[in-house]
Amino acid sequence: MDYPLLVGIFPQVLLDGIILGFMYALIALGYTMVYGVLEFINFAHSEIFIVGAFVGVEILLSLKGAGLLETLPWPLVLVLILVAGMAGSAALAVSVERIAYRPLRAAPRLIPLISAIGVSFFLQDLIRLVESVWRNAFNLVYPTMDVLNERFELTSTLDVSVKSLVVIVAALLMLWALHAIVNRTKVGTAIRAVAEDQAAASLMGINVNRIISLTFLIGGAMGGAAGVLFGVQYGLINPYSGFIPGLKAFTAAVLGGIGNIPGAMVGGIVLGLLEAFAASYLSLLTGGAFGAEYKDIFAFSVLILILIFRPKGLLGEVVRERA
Amino acid sequence: MIHGVLAVAMVALSAWAVATFPRSVLVFLLFQGSLLFTYLARIPAWLRGALFAVALLVLMPVIGYYNGYYLEVATQVGIFVALALGLNIVVGLAGLLDLGYVAFFAVGAYTWAIFGSPQANLIFGGGAFPLAPGWFYPFLLVGLLVAAGTGLLLGLPVLRLHGDYLAIVTLGFGEVIRVLANNLDKPINITNGPKGITPIVRPPMPFGLPTSEAFYFLVLVIVAVVIVVNRRLEDSHIGRAWEAIREDQLAAQAMGVPLVRAKLLAFACGASFAGVMGVVFSAKQVFINPESFTFLESIGVLAMVILGGMGSIPGAVIGATVVTVLNLQVLKGLSLWLNELKNAGVTVLGYSLTDLPTQLEPAKYERMIFGVILILMMIFRPQGIFPVRRRARELER
Numbered sequence: 001m002d003y004p005l006l007v008g009i010f011p012q013v014l015l016d017g018i019i020l021g022f023m024y025a026l027i028a029l030g031y032t033m034v035y036g037v038l039e040f041i042n043f044a045h046s047e048i049f050i051v052g053a054f055v056g057v058e059i060l061l062s063l064k065g066a067g068l069l070e071t072l073p074w075p076l077v078l079v080l081i082l083v084a085g086m087a088g089s090a091a092l093a094v095s096v097e098r099i100a101y102r103p104l105r106a107a108p109r110l111i112p113l114i115s116a117i118g119v120s121f122f123l124q125d126l127i128r129l130v131e132s133v134w135r136n137a138f139n140l141v142y143p144t145m146d147v148l149n150e151r152f153e154l155t156s157t158l159d160v161s162v163k164s165l166v167v168i169v170a171a172l173l174m175l176w177a178l179h180a181i182v183n184r185t186k187v188g189t190a191i192r193a194v195a196e197d198q199a200a201a202s203l204m205g206i207n208v209n210r211i212i213s214l215t216f217l218i219g220g221a222m223g224g225a226a227g228v229l230f231g232v233q234y235g236l237i238n239p240y241s242g243f244i245p246g247l248k249a250f251t252a253a254v255l256g257g258i259g260n261i262p263g264a265m266v267g268g269i270v271l272g273l274l275e276a277f278a279a280s281y282l283s284l285l286t287g288g289a290f291g292a293e294y295k296d297i298f299a300f301s302v303l304i305l306i307l308i309f310r311p312k313g314l315l316g317e318v319v320r321e322r323a
Numbered sequence: 324m325i326h327g328v329l330a331v332a333m334v335a336l337s338a339w340a341v342a343t344f345p346r347s348v349l350v351f352l353l354f355q356g357s358l359l360f361t362y363l364a365r366i367p368a369w370l371r372g373a374l375f376a377v378a379l380l381v382l383m384p385v386i387g388y389y390n391g392y393y394l395e396v397a398t399q400v401g402i403f404v405a406l407a408l409g410l411n412i413v414v415g416l417a418g419l420l421d422l423g424y425v426a427f428f429a430v431g432a433y434t435w436a437i438f439g440s441p442q443a444n445l446i447f448g449g450g451a452f453p454l455a456p457g458w459f460y461p462f463l464l465v466g467l468l469v470a471a472g473t474g475l476l477l478g479l480p481v482l483r484l485h486g487d488y489l490a491i492v493t494l495g496f497g498e499v500i501r502v503l504a505n506n507l508d509k510p511i512n513i514t515n516g517p518k519g520i521t522p523i524v525r526p527p528m529p530f531g532l533p534t535s536e537a538f539y540f541l542v543l544v545i546v547a548v549v550i551v552v553n554r555r556l557e558d559s560h561i562g563r564a565w566e567a568i569r570e571d572q573l574a575a576q577a578m579g580v581p582l583v584r585a586k587l588l589a590f591a592c593g594a595s596f597a598g599v600m601g602v603v604f605s606a607k608q609v610f611i612n613p614e615s616f617t618f619l620e621s622i623g624v625l626a627m628v629i630l631g632g633m634g635s636i637p638g639a640v641i642g643a644t645v646v647t648v649l650n651l652q653v654l655k656g657l658s659l660w661l662n663e664l665k666n667a668g669v670t671v672l673g674y675s676l677t678d679l680p681t682q683l684e685p686a687k688y689e690r691m692i693f694g695v696i697l698i699l700m701m702i703f704r705p706q707g708i709f710p711v712r713r714r715a716r717e718l719e720r
Contacts, residue, residue: 041487103702109486110420111701114629117422118697121622125691129683136680243618247498250491289510297502300495307488308480 006284011158013280014273019164019233021272022171026226027249028256028264029178030093030219036195036259037215040101040109043116046246047123048093048220052085052227053237054127059084060143074147078166082228089224092123093216102209120243127239139238142231167229174225175265178218182261191215195259244296248275251303257313266314275299326364333357334374338382345389348656351396354386355648359641379543384536394535398607400647401542402600405549407627407643408636409596412553414625415634416562417589418569419482420490423497424624427594429504429616430473431466431601433514436611438462439524445512459526463545463602470598471591478590482583497621504613519612523605538607545603549596553636556592565589566634619690623650626693629700632707641709646696650689658686 034042059081063069100119104112131138148163182188193201194211202208256267278298283291337354344350361374387394413421443452481492508516528537556562564585567575605611627646631638
């Protein structure tokens with residue numbers, strides 16, 4: 001076995017894993033916040049996430065069309081697409097809740113889940129329809145900005161591109177902001193109260209419906225930010241490319257303990273690392289018999305094992321069965 | 324009386340119309356509509372049975388003789404009816420949401436595909452394969468057993484999970500099966516990866532029937548068996564146990580229903596139907612690859628069950644028919660029609676259709692159809708179009 005190679009790629013794999021992990025963490029927050037409040041898996045969150053990426057690419061493409069992409073300062077452009085992507089995804093998340101979930105709140109548990117699956121499928125083709133009519137193409141490429149592709153060589157085996165740094169910094173900022181909102185503001189207290197006990201919260205004068213909408217708004221905004229960062233980092237997006245990251249982010253949420261906000265962050269980073277290491281080392285360790293193509297299976301196996309042996313996740317509380 | 328006359332007249336008229344205009348999708352839809360009317364009309368059971376027998380055993384093959392594609396559609400409908408009935412046991416009766424159902428279909432399909440093609444030689448060496456065509460019939464049973472076994476294997480670890488977690492894990496399982504099928508071309512070539520397996524041996528055709536007719540009748544027989552089995556299961560001890568679990572797991576357990584065994588049985592039963600149809604599917608298609616067994620297919624089958632009504636046998640049959648026809652005929656027909664208009668340069672309200680984007684193809688939007696079905700049914704009619712009475716009451720609010 002080629003030990004120098006195994007050791008040599010370690011820092012790069014670690015970095016890739018952390019970037020992937022932050023992405024998962026941002027998406028996982030949407031799942032976990034909604035689950036915390038409604039005990040419901042928002043299956044459509046993967047599409048809410050990818051809509052953010054599409055809003056971002058549309059803005060970049062129109063800036064490019066107007067010739068502004070090169071003239072505007074690049075941090076401004078980044079902030080612009082991030083904010084727009086967050087707004088788009090948040091608006092979508094709130095309307096999805098109003099239309100497809102709220103009428104079903106009293107129904108048996110599987111009913112809103114099936115509706116959410118329907119929303120997910122519907123949105124995938126809706127994005128495709130809109131982009132087909134608008135651009136006559138639905139596989140879109142993020143226009144590159146030269147600054148973002150510059151790479152710093154940290155050591156001889158480790159380099160980091162500007163866009164990776166952007167992803168890390170933006171993700172950290174988002175996570176910090178969310179943490180502050182949930183733990184330090186009145187609204188955050190209300191969200192936690194509704195998650196604890198809806199009836200009691202409403203007796204305390206909290207408008208439960210508004211808080212639920214707000215939860216979808218915040219979760220959607222985080223998803224939208226993740227979508228834009230996903231596009232910036234990986235470049236190519238299509239209406240269906242949200243699905244697998246969404247599923248993995250859900251795995252991350254479960255891994256950290258669903259309903260638990262710090263858990264989603266930890267779970268995301270752990271899963272990102274696991275996946276990055278599986279993708280690079282599986283092939284080396286098995287002599288090429290099993291390669292990176294098994295990384296998806298890896299994530300699902302983690303999910304199944306966690307659910308069987310530690311259903312409350314790494315940081316979570318015990319999940320109650322709703323009567 | 325009037326219903327009886329009407330039903331006979333409609334079936335006869337629409338069959339004649341299909342024979343006269345064999346290319347018109349609308350006329351074929353009319354034929355299907357007349358069958359639906361026959362099912363719903365207030366007519367004596369013998370007349371209904373006779374009309375169905377005539378339509379399915381005589382008229383359909385004759386129509387197929389004029390237009391082979393319709394027979395293909397009918398066969399596909401049959402395959403999906405069996406799948407929907409299988410999923411109906413898991414989701415409808417036992418109340419376990421299985422989002423990876425198509426995995427069992429894949430397992431059945433690959434079972435015959437590997438042994439009914441030279442593929443098995445790559446695994447075991449030698450040149451004994453493909454098996455003789457006659458082996459197809461015993462392999463229906465093998466496919467059933469392998470799929471049921473897979474169902475048990477999946478069920479054992481995950482059935483302790485409740486509701487929505489179970490759904491996600493079955494989804495993951497379906498993806499795992501697909502990824503395995505996609506990548507098990509090394510280190511040992513078992514599935515031939517994304518290239519798929521071909522040629523797969525077809526069974527010997529009884530009575531010298533042409534291939535498509537033979538498959539149509541084969542599927543029809545299997546569907547009939549599946550419906551009978553479903554009927555018997557529903558009223559059996561185990562069927563009642565499933566419904567009890569669906570309504571209230573705790574109460575069922577208190578009444579002495581062995582939870583794990585009953586749930587495992589539901590998984591295995593549902594899976595076995597899919598396994599049998601998988602064997603038929605692989606032989607019919609001659610070629611299979613992992614693309615036929617995606618999450619989209621699982622959700623399609625789920626949409627069929629939901630549309631008809633969870634737990635309802637006629638619901639599953641009608642749901643499967645409607646969704647399959649929608650996919651294979653209405654969406655494709657719409658695509659063709661749009662293309663014709665486009666090529667003819669028609670203008671609508673001052674907008675020339677030749678300017679329509681080329682990527683806009685109605686046939687590609689089956690996800691949207693499934694999505695709309697699922698959302699609308701859940702919001703407005705969660706018990707389905709043809710609900711079981713007990714289920715409808717359960718969902719009343």
